[in-house]
Amino acid sequence: MRVAIVGCGSRHQMYRNALTGPYAHLHDLVALCDTNAVRLALSLEAAGGKGVRGYDAAEYGRMLAEREPDTVIVCTPDFTHADYIVTALEAGCNVICEKPLATTAAQLQRILEAQVRTQKKVTVTFNYRYTPARTQIKEMLSLGAIGEVTAVMFRWSLDRVHGGDYFRRWHRQKDNSGGLLVHKSSHHFDLLNWWLDSHAVDVTATTRRVFYTPEAARSLGLEGHGDRCAACPVIDRCDFALRLDEDENLRRLYKDAEDADGYFRDRCVFDPEIGIEDTYLAHIRYASGAVCNYSLVAYAPWEGFEVTFVGTEGELTHRHVEVHGIFGGTRPAGERESMTTTLHRAGYPAEVVEVASGDGDHGGGDPLILADLFAREKAPDPLGRSADHRAGMFSILTGLAAERSAASGKTTRVTFDGLSE
Ligand SMILES: NC(=O)c1ccc[n+]([C@@H]2O[C@H](COP(=O)([O-])OP(=O)(O)OC[C@H]3O[C@@H](n4cnc5c(N)ncnc54)[C@H](O)[C@@H]3O)[C@@H](O)[C@H]2O)c1
Incomplete structure (x- = not known):
């Protein structure tokens, strides 16, 4: 493939390094594109020349014409995905897009129409599906380990290091990220859709911001904090400092790279201007008939998730305590990754299942998704881990419906054409 990447921030590094490292003999990285000249130059330097050209974001069309990529990888802030996807499809490229596919129903509609018009391929990189332990859950459910799934209890905890990070930069405004129900939960809603082989039909949700607030800063003794960590007079007593x-x-x-665009990566997590919530509860009904209680909390004392599937023939519970990333802040010493899965079939004692594992980020998911995207020999995909634009769309429609429900106080239906109460 001839590949171009747009958005040269943190996430693109995984793709760039794969394309200039282990998969360099199979593909050509031909262009990098960003609004920020410093980050663009940094990425070009890391890519090491070899035919890679840099383009300002305003030259995206010219980049597509000159470099003739057949695949564009989109790693920009979420609200910009749709424009880059649609332009790439219209230029005859396939697209690999980071989650979330988009942040509004109107953007999803544009992507859907462009895909139908061009018949090019859109892949959404739901790396969480590739984490071996999560693939194993899909396999067990597909094989009928607990019969028909009737109910799910799914709670996701972001600790104060990882969770706090969404309150420091562009994610903290819904116009940029859609809020955490879109930006973060699209991973979780996609897992649910995939695990259940279904999609949400209606959602009732409640959201609050209770922790990343000016009041919390005061109660933590952080009054007088700065707008950002680099210029904060109380940084030495703040557990959230980056x-x-x-x-x-x-x-x-x-x-x-700050001087080029004023993008500050270390803005205060207690800033009054933050527009997203940190506490989310949703009740979701699926087309399959299953119902789910879902929660996401961004200030938990631990990081990871716990899911219990209730079925007509038993229960399946998986718990993953996760430790990853450098996001600043203070994480308690001694935290260890751990995963446990318990299968309890009706009429039998509960059994501890040996959890499938793998090395690499996101519970071992990232190296596997890279292999799926870039390896010459694709591993068989009997469980359908590779996700297209429709999967990307359904994962977001759940979050958008939850957002709307939280605002209206009513149950919100999820439809193909968007959302309705
Ligand atoms: N799958 C995962 O686990 C995972 C993890 C992290 C990030 N992501 C996704 O990757 C994407 C990028 O996130 P990130 O953490 O790398 O963000 P980032 O802020 O580190 O990088 C974004 C980059 O895009 C550039 N940019 C901003 N506006 C642009 C525009 N209009 N046109 C071109 N470039 C623009 C910025 O200068 C920056 O270099 C997001 O969609 C995010 O949701 C996914």
Whole structure:
């Protein structure tokens, strides 16, 4: 493939490094594109020349014409995905897009229409499906380990290190990210759709922001905090501080690039201007008949998730305590990754299942999705881990319906054409 990447921030590094490293002999990275000249130059330097050209975002069309990529990888902030996808499809390219596919129903509609018009392929990189333990759950449910799934209890916890990070930068405004029910939960709603082989039909949700607030800052003794960590008078007593200078990658990627566009990576998590919530509860009904209680909390004392599937023949519970990433803040010492799965079939004692595991980020999911995208020999995909634009769309429609329900206080139907009460 001839590949171009748009958006040269944190996430694109995984794709760039794969295309200039282990998969370099199979594909050509031909272009990189970003609004920020410093991050673009940094990525070009890391890509090491070899025929890779850099383009400002305003030159995206010219890039497509000159470099003739057959695949564009979209790694920009969420609200920009739709424009880049539609333009790439119209230019005859396939698209690999980071989640979430888009942030509004109107954007989804445009992507859907462009895909139908061009018949090019859109892949949404739901790396969480590839985490071996989550693939194993799909396999067990598909094989009928607990009969027909009737109910699901699914709670996702972001700890104060990872969770806090969504309140520091562009994610913290719904116009940019759709809010965490779209930006973050699209992973979770996609897992549910995939695990249940279904999609949501209606959602009733409640959301609140209770932790990342000016009041919380005061109660933590952080009154007088600055707008950002780099200029904060109380940084030494803040457990949420992100010191960009202390990590070379963060410094080069963000601190050194600030003057080019004023994108501050370390804004205060207690800022009054934050527009997203940190506490989400949703009750979701699926086309299959299953119902789900879902929660997402962004200030939990632990990171990970717990899901219990109730079926006509038993229950399946999986718990993953996760530790990953450099996001600043203070994480309790001694936290360890752990995964447990318990299968309890009716009439039998509960059994502990040996959990499938793998190395790499996102519970071992990232290396597997890269292999699926870029390896010469594709591994068989009997469980349908590879996700297209429709999967991307359904994952977001759940979140958008939840957002609308939280605002109206009513149950919101999820439809193909958008949302209705
Ligand atoms: N699948 C996962 O687990 C996962 C993890 C992290 C991020 N992501 C996704 O990857 C995407 C990028 O996130 P990130 O953490 O790398 O963000 P980031 O802020 O680190 O990087 C975004 C990059 O896009 C550039 N940019 C901003 N506006 C642009 C525009 N209009 N046109 C071109 N470039 C523009 C910025 O300068 C920056 O270099 C997001 O959609 C995010 O949801 C997915």
